[in-house]
Amino acid sequence: MPTELLSIQPGELKxxxxxxxxxxxxxxLVNSTDDYVAFKVKTTSPKKYCVRPNxxxxxxHSSADVTVTMQAQREAPPDMQCKxxxxxxxxxxxxxxxxxxxMFNKEEGREVYEAKLKVLYVSxxxxxxxxxxxxxxxxxxxxxxxxxDNSDRHHLLSDPISKTxxxxxxxxxxxxxxxxxxxxxRNSAVQQSxxxxxxxxxxxxxxxxxxxGTLVDQKKQPGFSFLFVILVGLLGMLVGYLLGG
Numbered sequence: 680m681p682t683e684l685l686s687i688q689p690g691e692l693k694x695x696x697x698x699x700x701x702x703x704x705x706x707x708l709v710n711s712t713d714d715y716v717a718f719k720v721k722t723t724s725p726k727k728y729c730v731r732p733n734x735x736x737x738x739x740h741s742s743a744d745v746t747v748t749m750q751a752q753r754e755a756p757p758d759m760q761c762k763x764x765x766x767x768x769x770x771x772x773x774x775x776x777x778x779x780x781x782m783f784n785k786e787e788g789r790e791v792y793e794a795k796l797k798v799l800y801v802s803x804x805x806x807x808x809x810x811x812x813x814x815x816x817x818x819x820x821x822x823x824x825x826x827x828d829n830s831d832r833h834h835l836l837s838d839p840i841s842k843t844x845x846x847x848x849x850x851x852x853x854x855x856x857x858x859x860x861x862x863x864x865r866n867s868a869v870q871q872s873x874x875x876x877x878x879x880x881x882x883x884x885x886x887x888x889x890x891x892g893t894l895v896d897q898k899k900q901p902g903f904s905f906l907f908v909i910l911v912g913l914l915g916m917l918v919g920y921l922l923g924g
Contacts, residue, residue: 684716684769684792685709685737692747692765696800699751706745706796708767710737717772717782720745724763734778756800765796868918875911 686709694702710716719734729748737743747765768783769792785791 684712684714684771685718685767685794686711687767687794687796691797691799693799693801694749695803696752696755696759697803698755699753701748701751703746703748706747706767707742708737708745708769709742710739713739715739715772715775716769717778718743719768719778719783720747721766721768722747722763723765726750727763736772736775736778738775759800761798761800763798765798767794767796768792769794865918868914872911872914872918875914879911 688707688709692704692706694704696702706720708718716737717735718737720730721733722728722730727750729750731746731748732743733745735743770782770789772778772782782789783791
């Protein structure tokens, strides 16, 4: 609200009203003249408000800040309407000396300018929602969180299947390799058994064809044949075990 001497910003005092809490509001007094301007701030409820500074001098082409603090209130006014008012008086000062009461005395023929300010109670700012703040800090919206949950669920469902397939393939390859090894060992044992049988048959036929022999030969032949038969029997048992497995 401009006057002839001072421009007051803002043109009204706003307080974010809260019970049992001191609340402050600020004013700026701007002097656009070439003179020193003395000011004084008054209120209709001096016990309710504290004004710092309540008097002072604003130098030419400069400004001064005033802080108005409302004392903690125990009750809220009806409909949040406030009837309190402030009055800002200003007068040209001879210099930047201390302000006296006589400077604002109109009876002395001085021109005193006055500006009235209303008081408004407004709702205090609401705190941000904890859920919204948490999502902003993490950088995830509810949709993004749902997408992550679906992705994790799909991952958990698909992993056991792929893991089971890999294990079965590995076990199948091991089984095939073991079967191939057993087959080769069985074939080798069969070949050895056949070879021994052929040698045994050849030995028997040669012994019957030439017959006789010396006494020493006749004594050695039974012992040799008995050991040979035992060896063949052991090989036969080995082949049977491999074939049966």
